[in-house]
Amino acid sequence: MxxxxxxxxxxxxxxxxxxxxxxxxxxxxxxxxxxxxxxxxxxxxxxxxxxxxxxxxxxxxxxxxxxxxxxxxxxxxxxxxxxxxxxxxxxxxxxxxxxxxxxxxxxxxxxxxxxxxPFVRPDDTVGTHVRKVLTDYDGHRDRWQVDVEGGVVTVSGDFSDSAERHVVSTLVRTVPGVLSVDLRAR
Structure with missing residues (x-):
């Protein structure tokens, strides 16, 4: 940040x-x-x-x-x-x-x-911002589910490859209040 x-x-x-x-x-x-x-x-x-x-x-x-x-x-x-x-x-x-x-x-x-x-932002606020960042990146295709608990963001869904996993993780970390990111393929 x-x-x-x-x-x-x-x-x-x-x-x-x-x-x-x-x-x-x-x-x-x-x-x-x-x-x-x-x-x-x-x-x-x-x-x-x-x-x-x-x-x-x-x-x-x-x-x-x-x-x-x-x-x-x-x-x-x-x-x-x-x-x-x-x-x-x-x-x-x-x-x-x-x-x-x-x-x-x-x-x-x-x-x-x-x-x-930023480290004490409510999880729902962090989640909303993460969803917006990912929606903007993904072109509104809604490929990922976002869950936030205690500043830990879990993004579940389909990732094209390791490069896209890296991009998604990096984008999520730009959101204030994100303490860590966990990516999970469905």
């Missing part, structure tokens, strides 16, 4: 010149883990998190600018990165969110919640 499939967009951002108290309002009221700090061209300069704000609470927060407390440089990822790679980065570095950048410009953000959400 790719980052582009789970990232949140549009992204709520702040500027380095913004007052920290305004960024804190965005963080707390929006329930965000962090706000990317961007320039006029939407290039990521850093990120301001709740932890950054807490560290700044020792002084007069009303005059502190985001640039004074933001974390920079910041780890960024591409929309084509694999979600498991992002999860590893988050765990390794203790990050709660990571900006997503394409061609140097902010296009989304991924939080821990975004990474986890």
């Amino acid at each position: 790719r980052v582009s499939e789970i990232m949140t967009r549009p992204v709520v951002t702040t500027s380095p010149q913004a007052l920290l108290k305004d960024a804190v309002v965005l963080l707390t009221e929006g329930g965000y883990a962090g706000l990317p700090v961007v320039d006029e061209e939407e290039r990521v300069l850093g990120i301001v998190t709740e932890a950054d704000a807490l560290r700044a609470m020792t002084g007069e927060i009303g005059t502190v600018r985001v640039a004074d407390v933001m974390t920079a440089p910041v780890e960024v990822v591409s929309p084509v990165n694999d979600v498991t790679d992002i999860a590893r980065i988050m765990l390794r570095d203790g990050l709660r969110s990571v900006p997503v950048v394409a061609e140097g410009v902010l296009v989304g953000i991924v939080s821990r919640r975004d990474v986890l959400r």
Whole structure:
């Protein structure tokens, strides 16, 4: 699964010149883990998190600018990165969110919640999406039965050859919430 499939967009951002108290309002009221700090061209300069704000609470927060407390440089990822790679980065570095950048410009953000959400999708939702993917691939011939239990997808039916089995398995794995695939010939 790719980052582009789970990232949140549009992204709520702040500027380095913004007052920290305004960024804190965005963080707390929006329930965000962090706000990317961007320039006029939407290039990521850093990120301001709740932890950054807490560290700044020792002084007069009303005059502190985001640039004074933001974390920079910041780890960024591409929309084509694999979600498991992002999860590893988050765990390794203790990050709660990571900006997503394409061609140097902010296009989304991924939080821990975004990474986890596909793995707890209801089975009926996963099944519906798998059926649609297979129907689109198969030209509406309805050759396979799809069953989902606990994120494990079982596809039963007739497969032309091992190449088609591989294609079907790969297509099914593109659906968020699929943990594994079991193909069974009838």
